[in-house]
Amino acid sequence: MNQRVKIWDIVLIAALVGGCFLLSFLPKEQGATVTVSVDGAVISVIDLGRDTVVDLPDGGRVIVENRTVRVQNASCPDRLCEKMGKISACGEVILCVPNRISVQISGEGVDAIVG
Amino acid sequence: MKKNICLLFAVCLVLLTGCSSRKVEAQTWAYDTLCTATVWGGTDSAAVFTSAATEGQALLTPDGAKQYTSSQDGETIAISLDLFKILNQAGILYDLTAGAYDFTVAPLSDLWNVNAAVAPPKAESITERLALVEFDALTFTESSLTFRKAGMGIDIGSVGKGYGADYTVAALKNAGAEAGVISFGGNVTLFGTKDGEPFRIGIRDPRGNASDYLGVLTVTDTSVVTSGAYERYFEYAETVYHHLLDANTGYPRESDLLSVTVICSDGAQADMMSTALWLMGMEDGWKLYETLGKTEGFLPAEVIFVSQDGTVRVSDGIAPHFALTSDDYTLWKD
Numbered sequence: 001m002n003q004r005v006k007i008w009d010i011v012l013i014a015a016l017v018g019g020c021f022l023l024s025f026l027p028k029e030q031g032a033t034v035t036v037s038v039d040g041a042v043i044s045v046i047d048l049g050r051d052t053v054v055d056l057p058d059g060g061r062v063i064v065e066n067r068t069v070r071v072q073n074a075s076c077p078d079r080l081c082e083k084m085g086k087i088s089a090c091g092e093v094i095l096c097v098p099n100r101i102s103v104q105i106s107g108e109g110v111d112a113i114v115g
Numbered sequence: 116m117k118k119n120i121c122l123l124f125a126v127c128l129v130l131l132t133g134c135s136s137r138k139v140e141a142q143t144w145a146y147d148t149l150c151t152a153t154v155w156g157g158t159d160s161a162a163v164f165t166s167a168a169t170e171g172q173a174l175l176t177p178d179g180a181k182q183y184t185s186s187q188d189g190e191t192i193a194i195s196l197d198l199f200k201i202l203n204q205a206g207i208l209y210d211l212t213a214g215a216y217d218f219t220v221a222p223l224s225d226l227w228n229v230n231a232a233v234a235p236p237k238a239e240s241i242t243e244r245l246a247l248v249e250f251d252a253l254t255f256t257e258s259s260l261t262f263r264k265a266g267m268g269i270d271i272g273s274v275g276k277g278y279g280a281d282y283t284v285a286a287l288k289n290a291g292a293e294a295g296v297i298s299f300g301g302n303v304t305l306f307g308t309k310d311g312e313p314f315r316i317g318i319r320d321p322r323g324n325a326s327d328y329l330g331v332l333t334v335t336d337t338s339v340v341t342s343g344a345y346e347r348y349f350e351y352a353e354t355v356y357h358h359l360l361d362a363n364t365g366y367p368r369e370s371d372l373l374s375v376t377v378i379c380s381d382g383a384q385a386d387m388m389s390t391a392l393w394l395m396g397m398e399d400g401w402k403l404y405e406t407l408g409k410t411e412g413f414l415p416a417e418v419i420f421v422s423q424d425g426t427v428r429v430s431d432g433i434a435p436h437f438a439l440t441s442d443d444y445t446l447w448k449d
């Protein structure tokens with residue numbers, strides 16, 4: 001059982017990484033942001049260019065540093081999210097399946113400017 | 116195990132259906148400004164948008180113009196229920212800003228005509244017009260509005276764009292549209308999602324160009340409206356004269372704020388609030404924001420204050436959805 005969970009996690013992450021790999025060829029622009037969600041609800045949106053630490057409800061942390069993002073101190077059993085290491089391109093995602101946490105870089109400018 | 120399969124399935128679904136509905140772009144002029152729309156889905160969305168933009172404006176003034184001026188003492192005009200609601204909120208803002216925000220500022224804004232002016236008006240003319248600016252000299256019901264004196268008027272400059280954007284969104288949704296980004300001269304109303312994600316809205320950098328933004332807001336199903344002196348102004352004898360007039364003095368108001376952004380499900384309220392809050396400045400404006408949160412007749416709203424010293428103060432409810440992206444500004448700390 002435990003073994004199968006891990007296999008599915010890997011398949012899922014591989015699918016996302018594949019998609020993200022294609023997206024990463026898109027040009028980087030000003031204002032790329034990092035969206036941290038837990039159970040589908042956004043808990044934080046951070047500028048990719050601003051070094052920050054976001055505390056996760058499970059005790060882990062999302063670290064934004066030098067335009068890269070990584071998860072540290074993950075509490076999940078597999079710790080695959082932490083092992084994914086750093087992401088830095090628009091569209092890339094770190095997923096923690098057991099704790100239902102997603103960390104995604106969005107970019108490609110904005111849909112509108114207000115003001 | 117089951118959970119994981121569901122999640123994988125959901126991810127695939129999002130990837131596959133990402134570009135399902137047709138995207139339509141449209142633009143038109145109303146409320147003295149360029150109005151643009153990017154709409155996903157719906158029937159004839161471009162035509163629905165352009166006609167709704169004009170239609171909405173006609174619900175605010177009798178001739179659908181930016182201002183209405185009465186021609187005789189005690190003149191009564193028919194009004195829409197929407198304008199009645201707006202007048203109620205405008206009255207509360209008039210009281211809470213001690214008259215600085217005044218919906219009857221029309222005679223003054225008409226005199227200044229900041230869009231086309233090259234020099235400020237004469238002091239005597241300003242004094243003359245000031246006598247015609249007084250919200251309390253209006254009486255209104257759900258269907259009628261009476262001006263005490265000839266020459267008094269209403270100016271929809273501080274509400275029309277937010278109202279108008281909302282009005283077109285209602286029409287677009289009726290015509291089956293699924294999502295859209297509507298901008299009336301930089302006042303944005305959003306609905307639905309783009310590929311399952313909320314929209315990314317840049318908050319204009321008041322010290323930069325029109326395409327520069329200081330932060331990004333990730334939201335949908337709401338209106339986002341910004342007010343700031345940088346929007347419309349002219350220079351004369353090395354002095355800057357902008358469009359946000361203090362109805363008590365008749366001159367452009369001094370404020371330590373560069374801009375105020377209001378995020379609210381009601382675009383008209385967001386538009387009026389952003390003007391009133393800007394007029395009050397960083398400290399009193401924030402107090403007014405907190406007061407409005409407890410005031411009957413006002414819907415919940417979130418705000419972003421950008422001060423002259425580069426401080427950005429964000430209300431708690433929207434902070435998780437806002438990312439500061441410019442190094443020229445810093446977030447406010449208690």
Ligand SMILES: [Zn+2]
Pocket residue numbers: 074075076078079080081082095096097098099
């Ligand atoms: Zn994990």
